[in-house]
């Protein structure tokens with residue numbers, strides 16, 4: 143890995159001690175994995191499940207082609223819609239409990255839109271996780287236009303038995319970008335669905351991408367301001383990966399000037415600026431995404447999320463940067 147050193151004058155640094163960070167642990171950002179260990183006393187391992195759902199952006203309801211970046215092909219070995227939900231949970235837990243004997247487990251309904259089915263089907267699918275003795279909670283990933291009052295009522299009921307976390311694909315806070323990437327929903331729909339999820343008492347996550355075509359570094363930083371206004375608990379943020387066999391790959395080839403071309407160091411600068419604007423109570427789950435090497439067209443940084451996180455922490459500590467440092471000075 144490259145040594146990432148972005149600081150010219152470390153003598154200017156002002157480092158907060160852990161006790162002064164609102165999240166009370168020794169990291170300059172509200173690291174999700176630490177927050178989880180603090181709350182639950184152990185790691186919470188997500189077990190990915192493909193329950194055979196599709197999404198309205200692929201089945202023709204809104205579009206046949208999907209979001210322009212979408213290439214939903216990578217899955218853990220145990221995760222397949224040919225297996226029952228129970229089988230996938232058993233095999234996933236069997237694998238991870240050898241690696242992390244003290245971990246708790248969350249059934250992660252990850253692939254496609256996991257609330258996109260009639261309510262009785264959802265109830266049946268989720269019940270396998272609810273009734274599994276080793277599953278501590280459910281994580282349900284979906285689109286903001288695939289939830290209704292009935293969905294939230296079901297999730298609210300399940301949440302009284304096992305914790306339910308919902309995750310919404312936001313991707314961008316700009317409607318012009320959402321249109322360009324063929325999302326077929328607006329940022330307003332994101333806000334409305336999150337408010338309903340919040341009213342239902344669910345833990346809410348958001349997924350955001352940096353580097354979508356037509357967006358600038360200023361746009362990336364401004365996303366933080368709009369994200370701050372959402373009632374979320376967690377944020378997954380990562381770079382756009384242009385993947386083979388996607389519409390985005392064609393756009394990247396034909397209109398390269400519409401994309402930001404950045405080094406890992408430049409990306410880190412944006413991430414640190416983003417974190418400084420981000421509300422301090424939002425737990426941050428990741429900064430980099432990893433598709434299989436053979437699928438990636440751009441960027442080919444080859445750096446893992448944990449390596450990047452360590453380098454970001456080092457840089458933030460050196461310059462006295464921390465999550466929310468500029469939050470109080472912003473209009474909200």
Ligand code: SF4
Pocket residue numbers: 197198199200207208209212213214253254255285311
């Ligand atoms: S990214 Fe999600 S919403 Fe978009 S096409 Fe793929 S599965 Fe559907």
